[in-house]
Amino acid sequence: MNANSNIRSGNPLTSLRRAVGGFSDGVRDWWAAAPRWTRWTVYGLLIALVIVAPHPAIGSFMSPYSHWPSLLFSPIGTFVLLAVGLNVVVGQAGLLDLGFVAFYAIGAYTMAVFATKFGWNFWGILVIAIFMTAVSGIVLGSPTLRLRGDYLAIVTLGFGEIVRITAQNTDYIGGARGITNIPHPPTIFGVDFALDPLPYYYLLVAAIVLVVIFAKRLERSRVGRAWEAIREDEDAAELMGVPTFRFKLLAFFVGAMIGGLTGAIWASKVIAIQHNNFPFILSATILAAVVLGGSGNLPGVIIGAFLIAWLPERFRGFQDYRILIFGGALVLMMALRPEGLLPARRRRAVSGNGGESGDTEPGATEAGGQAAEEVAK
Amino acid sequence: MLNDFINQVGPSTVGGLASGAIYALIALGYTMVYGVLRLINFAHSEIFMIGAFAALFVVLHLGVTTPLTGVALVGVLLLLMLVAMAASGGAAVVLERVAYRPLRRHGAGRLAALISAIGASIFLQELFALVIIPEVFDRPSQGRIQVPVPRLLDRETVVTIGNTDIRNDHLIIVGAAVIMMILLDVFVSRTRIGRGIRATSQDPETATLMGVDINKVIRTTFFVGGAMAGVAALLYAMEFENLRYNVGFLLGVKAFTAAVLGGIGNLRGALLGGLALGLIENWGSIFFGSEWKDVIAFTVLVLVLLFRPTGILGESLQRARA
Numbered sequence: 001m002n003a004n005s006n007i008r009s010g011n012p013l014t015s016l017r018r019a020v021g022g023f024s025d026g027v028r029d030w031w032a033a034a035p036r037w038t039r040w041t042v043y044g045l046l047i048a049l050v051i052v053a054p055h056p057a058i059g060s061f062m063s064p065y066s067h068w069p070s071l072l073f074s075p076i077g078t079f080v081l082l083a084v085g086l087n088v089v090v091g092q093a094g095l096l097d098l099g100f101v102a103f104y105a106i107g108a109y110t111m112a113v114f115a116t117k118f119g120w121n122f123w124g125i126l127v128i129a130i131f132m133t134a135v136s137g138i139v140l141g142s143p144t145l146r147l148r149g150d151y152l153a154i155v156t157l158g159f160g161e162i163v164r165i166t167a168q169n170t171d172y173i174g175g176a177r178g179i180t181n182i183p184h185p186p187t188i189f190g191v192d193f194a195l196d197p198l199p200y201y202y203l204l205v206a207a208i209v210l211v212v213i214f215a216k217r218l219e220r221s222r223v224g225r226a227w228e229a230i231r232e233d234e235d236a237a238e239l240m241g242v243p244t245f246r247f248k249l250l251a252f253f254v255g256a257m258i259g260g261l262t263g264a265i266w267a268s269k270v271i272a273i274q275h276n277n278f279p280f281i282l283s284a285t286i287l288a289a290v291v292l293g294g295s296g297n298l299p300g301v302i303i304g305a306f307l308i309a310w311l312p313e314r315f316r317g318f319q320d321y322r323i324l325i326f327g328g329a330l331v332l333m334m335a336l337r338p339e340g341l342l343p344a345r346r347r348r349a350v351s352g353n354g355g356e357s358g359d360t361e362p363g364a365t366e367a368g369g370q371a372a373e374e375v376a377k
Numbered sequence: 378m379l380n381d382f383i384n385q386v387g388p389s390t391v392g393g394l395a396s397g398a399i400y401a402l403i404a405l406g407y408t409m410v411y412g413v414l415r416l417i418n419f420a421h422s423e424i425f426m427i428g429a430f431a432a433l434f435v436v437l438h439l440g441v442t443t444p445l446t447g448v449a450l451v452g453v454l455l456l457l458m459l460v461a462m463a464a465s466g467g468a469a470v471v472l473e474r475v476a477y478r479p480l481r482r483h484g485a486g487r488l489a490a491l492i493s494a495i496g497a498s499i500f501l502q503e504l505f506a507l508v509i510i511p512e513v514f515d516r517p518s519q520g521r522i523q524v525p526v527p528r529l530l531d532r533e534t535v536v537t538i539g540n541t542d543i544r545n546d547h548l549i550i551v552g553a554a555v556i557m558m559i560l561l562d563v564f565v566s567r568t569r570i571g572r573g574i575r576a577t578s579q580d581p582e583t584a585t586l587m588g589v590d591i592n593k594v595i596r597t598t599f600f601v602g603g604a605m606a607g608v609a610a611l612l613y614a615m616e617f618e619n620l621r622y623n624v625g626f627l628l629g630v631k632a633f634t635a636a637v638l639g640g641i642g643n644l645r646g647a648l649l650g651g652l653a654l655g656l657i658e659n660w661g662s663i664f665f666g667s668e669w670k671d672v673i674a675f676t677v678l679v680l681v682l683l684f685r686p687t688g689i690l691g692e693s694l695q696r697a698r699a
Contacts, residue, residue: 017483096488143683149487150417151682154633158675161630169668280626284495291492324503330496335479338489 017336024341031299050205054198063313070197075309077204078266083289083305084211084298085258090287091296091344092219093251094231095145096153098283099160102140103133103256105278107263109167112179112273122185126264133260134253141252145245148234160283168275178274185268193268200269207265211258212298218254219298227251231296288330293340300342382663387541389659395547395616397655398554402609403632404639404647405561406469406602412578412642413598416487419494420472422629423501424603428465428610429620430505432457433526434513444531453529454549454611461607469603470596472497478592506622526618550612557608558648561601565644570597578642627671634678640688649689 034042052058059068082104089097110129114120120128144155168176185193185203193199218224226247229237238244267273285308293304312322403425410418418424435457445453476497480490506520514524530549534542565571573594576584585591613628614620631654639650654674661673681688 090488096491143679147682147686150411150415151637151686153417153491154630154637155679155682157630158634158678162672162675165669165672169672281499284499288492288495291488295488320503320507324500324507327496327498327500327503331476331493331500334476334489334493334496335483338480338483338486 021337024337028342047209051202054201062310066313067197069201071310071313073197073201073204073269074266075313076306077201077208078262079286079289079305079309080302081204081208081211081262082259082286083293083301084208084215085255085262086286087290087296087298087301088215088218088227088258089251089255090290091301092224092231093227093248095248095251096149097156097252097255098153098280098287099140099156099158099163100255100259100286101278101280101283102156102160102163103137103259104263104266104282105163105167105275106133106136107260108267108273108277109173109179109263110260111264111267112182113173115183115268116179116181119183122183122268126261129260129264130257133256133263136260137252137254137256138249140256141249145248145252157280157283160278160280164275164278167278174274176275178272178277180272182267182271182273184271197269200265204265207261211261212302215254215258216298223247223250291340292330292333294342294344295340296344297340297342300340300344303341382660384540385663386660387539389663390656391541391543391547393656393659394652395550395655396659397635397652398551399609399613399616399651400628400632400635400654401648401651402554402557402605402612403628404636404651405558405605405644407633408636408639408641408644408647409574409598409602411636413574413581413595414477414481416477416490417494417633418469418472418599418602419491419629420476420498420501421469421602421606421632422625423498424465424469424472424625425606425610425613425628426505426620426622426625427468427501428461428603428607429614429624430509430514430524431464431607432461432611432614433524433620435460436527436529437514441527441529444528446531450530454615457611458553458608461611462604463607465607465610466600466604469599469606473595473599478595502622502626510622521622523619523621526614526620528618529615546616550616553608553612554648554651557605558644561605562644564601570594574598631671631674634674636688637678638681638688640690643688643690646688646690653689 031039054069054072056068062068063071082100085103086097086100089095089100107129110132111122111125114125114128115122140156140159144152144159147155167173167178173179187193191199193203219227226237226242226244229240229242230244230247234244286305289305289308290301291304292308293302294300308326312326315322315325403421406421406424407418410416410421436453439453441453476493477490480493508520510520510524511517516522516524530546532544532546535545535548536543565574570593573584573589574597576587576589577591577594581591584594613624632651635650635654636647637650638654639646639648654677657677658670658674662670665673
């Protein structure tokens with residue numbers, strides 16, 4: 001092992017890998033050791049940053065090619081919220097979902113249908129949309145969650161396509177033309193929702209903050225520990241008395257709700273939606289955001305989503321080549337740092353001890369076993 | 378409804394078998410790679426696409442404008458097949474080297490491999506849409522539009538059974554798929570490297586200890602799986618006469634469905650699953666309309682996984698002996 005890594009250190013790929021890893025692990029460890037007041041200061045700074053973010057001075061640097069506040073709403077804001085939702089499924093419970101865009105689509109279509117056909121109020125539909133996607137999460141999950149790993153991935157991919165093609169073929173929801181003239185949300189607290197993206201941005205930020213707090217609380221609860229146990233070793237978790245199927249279904253339920261919420265907010269801003277707003281590549285992109293940032297670790301996931309939404313827009317100068325570069329960057333990133341920029345702490349601890357590679361298995365099982373024990377108590 | 382079905386069942390059976398044979402050939406690549414590495418080679422759909430465009434490139438440079446007959450047809454089809462197999466197989470080996478091997482060396486998880494594959498898939502699609510189709514195929518700023526393929530052979534009815542015409546192109550497709558399947562089966566069960574592939578899919582560590590060169594096995598697996606996708610690509614180009622930069626995506630997902638349907642890791646399962654999927658989606662289209670074809674295919678996938686998750690013939694390459 002040692003001899004091996006000595007030989008490898010000459011490889012430029014390996015040294016780059018170490019450099020990237022060293023920096024972000026440094027950040028990770030500093031944060032883990034930081035006292036409470038430091039953390040609250042950082043939270044405060046982050047909130048302040050998010051609030052002033054749409055300012056043109058920041059925008060001129062961040063996005064010289066397109067309208068910065070619009071960009072902040074979508075794709076940046078929507079990607080972050082979707083990634084936080086998908087992180088519950090992929091990062092926390094370890095269920096590989098390649099059809100997450102289906103929930104986003106169901107949320108958006110619910111908003112569009114109820115608003116245009118029945119003239120309901122935005123806030124009412126938001127609740128309905130979350131409810132509808134949660135139900136669809138159960139509907140998708142209850143037959144498929146008995147499957148594992150790659151099978152689950154491909155079934156969810158199929159489900160995503162089924163939802164998209166069904167939307168395309170159903171005349172009641174506009175068929176291939178989609179739904180147009182979706183009304184904006186009503187004025188609230190004197191804030192007028194119209195074409196200006198700013199109010200939507202702040203609405204989305206509020207949603208993100210609430211969802212992040214919710215997800216963080218879940219992660220530290222009995223549910224979160226159950227998910228972790230399932231992620232690390234499903235059989236061990238089951239043996240320790242964790243009802244794995246119910247918890248996996250719960251993960252789908254929660255993830256779907258967050259996806260639906262994002263879709264509903266997004267639909268109320270964009271006026272018109274269409275089936276091809278929800279292609280498979282969007283699911284893949286969100287998954288890439290989660291894995292790139294560090295699956296299972298919320299700050300990492302948020303950074304990952306931000307980067308994946310923002311970088312292609314920032315480098316619009318490269319025109320069409322940005323998607324090509326995005327694809328290449330994913331391959332390179334996985335070769336350099338497969339565990340993501342800021343991996344979850346427990347996961348980091350597990351893979352960090354053994355050095356380069358290979359030793360994840362026993363440690364992972366141990367972590368899973370511990371978590372399962374805690375849940376079973 | 379029933380009348381419709383009786384009237385259309387013959388033609389859609391023929392069409393279903395033809396597209397099913399193409400699914401089956403692509404499914405082989407998924408199934409072999411999955412058997413050896415336990416990994417969904419997500420970029421396999423782009424391997425297919427590369428083979429199709431390689432064949433088209435040769436067709437255009439041979440200056441085939443009118444359909445061919447006789448010896449010329451056989452010669453050109455064989456040449457195209459070799460080109461497509463070489464292009465797809467070569468691309469698959471490069472893909473493995475660039476996108477998978479670095480991850481394998483660092484012991485990264487399967488999620489990372491999947492993301493890497495998705496990245497490679499996006500990269501290759503965009504490469505064709507932005508560079509290769511506009512430049513090499515001389516279609517500036519039309520990279521995302523369908524590229525027509527010249528007709529290679531005149532379509533003639535060979536046999537008519539009831540109201541069903543069986544055409545020569547259908548026979549070529551199904552015949553080619555079956556022949557490739559038999560050759561592959563012989564390769565995996567009778568040759569030394571084939572034995573290495575079976576051993577690796579059973580137990581990689583023991584195989585290494587027994588002196589199997591794992592990297593060579595993996596390279597061969599990717600090459601052979603890619604070459605099968607190349608054959609499928611030629612047949613697809615010949616039958617549907619239109620290519621796009623993302624032609625592989627839907628076919629890839631369906632081929633994977635076919636692989637799962639037959640039992641992933643199982644070579645004969647891939648053939649059976651491909652044909653079954655082609656038939657089911659074509660028969661289903663009679664009842665529900667062809668716009669629901671893809672939904673039918675995915676629903677079948679979900680149902681199979683629910684009731685028989687190991688597929689029709691059961692999992693694993695190691696038992697696929699001849």
